[in-house]
Amino acid sequence: SSMAHRNPRNGRLTTDNATVDQAQSRTKEVVSPFSHRFVVGGSEVGLSFRAMRTTTQISAGGVVYRRRADTTEVILIRVGAKWCLPKGQVEGREALCDTARREVREELGAGVANVRRLTTVRHAYTRFLVTLHAFRCELAEGSKVRPGPPRRWLSLSSLRGYPLPS
Numbered sequence: 001s002s003m004a005h006r007n008p009r010n011g012r013l014t015t016d017n018a019t020v021d022q023a024q025s026r027t028k029e030v031v032s033p034f035s036h037r038f039v040v041g042g043s044e045v046g047l048s049f050r051a052m053r054t055t056t057q058i059s060a061g062g063v064v065y066r067r068r069a070d071t072t073e074v075i076l077i078r079v080g081a082k083w084c085l086p087k088g089q090v091e092g093r094e095a096l097c098d099t100a101r102r103e104v105r106e107e108l109g110a111g112v113a114n115v116r117r118l119t120t121v122r123h124a125y126t127r128f129l130v131t132l133h134a135f136r137c138e139l140a141e142g143s144k145v146r147p148g149p150p151r152r153w154l155s156l157s158s159l160r161g162y163p164l165p166s
């Protein structure tokens with residue numbers, strides 16, 4: 001598994017000898033060569049792996065919330081073995097907030113209102129990087145989440161029990 005580190009001087013994310021600019025806004029490929037030298041039985045051995053392409057995926061999604069009595073709840077959907085927010089990749093020149101709206105509509109069948117930027121999360125996997133732009137979204141008046149794959153409304157305090165992937 002790849003590890004990513006943010007350089008505090010220039011704000012760049014570095015992983016597998018590849019650097020991706022923090023302000024990057026669209027998919028970009030960077031070549032990641034890897035080589036390592038070590039000693040075995042008194043002899044130096046070198047390993048070199050051919051360069052591999054690392055793709056940065058730009059995604060957006062909605063932290064869809066509703067107010068119930070004296071608590072605020074957000075909805076998670078089950079994808080495979082994990083729970084996650086409704087999110088997906090930006091299509092073409094689509095605006096990030098439009099991607100979030102589209103993904104909520106596709107995955108929950110619901111419309112949203114009061115869409116506001118919440119945060120940006122960057123995560124590195126072995127062969128690709130993800131930049132996720134999260135937007136706070138309220139269910140639109142009269143809109144309901146359609147039945148489908150497992151979905152769960154959770155209070156903000158209970159979210160700690162659900163590790164969320166990027």
